[in-house]
Amino acid sequence: MMMSGGVSGSTGMLGDSNVIEVYGADSAEFLLTIVDDAGEIVDLTGAFIGFTVKTRISDEHYIFRKTTDQAAEIEITTPRAGEATIKLTGLETECMDCKSYLYDVRVVLASGFRQTVIEPTPFIVKRAVGTY
Numbered sequence: 001m002m003m004s005g006g007v008s009g010s011t012g013m014l015g016d017s018n019v020i021e022v023y024g025a026d027s028a029e030f031l032l033t034i035v036d037d038a039g040e041i042v043d044l045t046g047a048f049i050g051f052t053v054k055t056r057i058s059d060e061h062y063i064f065r066k067t068t069d070q071a072a073e074i075e076i077t078t079p080r081a082g083e084a085t086i087k088l089t090g091l092e093t094e095c096m097d098c099k100s101y102l103y104d105v106r107v108v109l110a111s112g113f114r115q116t117v118i119e120p121t122p123f124i125v126k127r128a129v130g131t132y
Contacts, residue, residue: 005034005035019122020122021124021126022124022125023093023128024093024096024126024128028087031083031085032085032105033083034082034117041081043079043082044079044083044107044109046110047109047110048067048069048108049067049105049106050066050107051073052103052106053123054102057102057120096125097125098127099124101125103122104118104121105118
């Protein structure tokens with residue numbers, strides 16, 4: 001089975017092909033939906049999801065990582081609908097330079113099947129006019 005993921009903006013901005021754009025120091029939430037290669041929803045009951053942001057793929061260390069181990073980071077909101085919410089805090093993006101990074105998403109199903117569902121994709125931090 002092959003899985004793929006798609007993100008949609010709840011309070012953040014999304015460009016084409018899962019590109020995430022966020023203003024530095026802003027909080028944001030993104031809905032992640034997982035489907036299989038036939039386009040069918042994947043049941044996420046008991047699954048683990050990891051979201052990682054790095055400057056470059058080759059970097060040994062990541063800027064930040066979020067997992068379903070902490071519901072405040074990634075929450076599987078509707079498991080049977082294949083939906084989870086990725087939550088970013090303003091503190092996480094406040095410390096980042098305004099530039100393009102890379103992120104990916106990996107899912108491990110309850111069966112142990114594991115796959116990267118969003119390959120390395122741009123995560124862009126933009127500068128806002130005001131600072132509040």
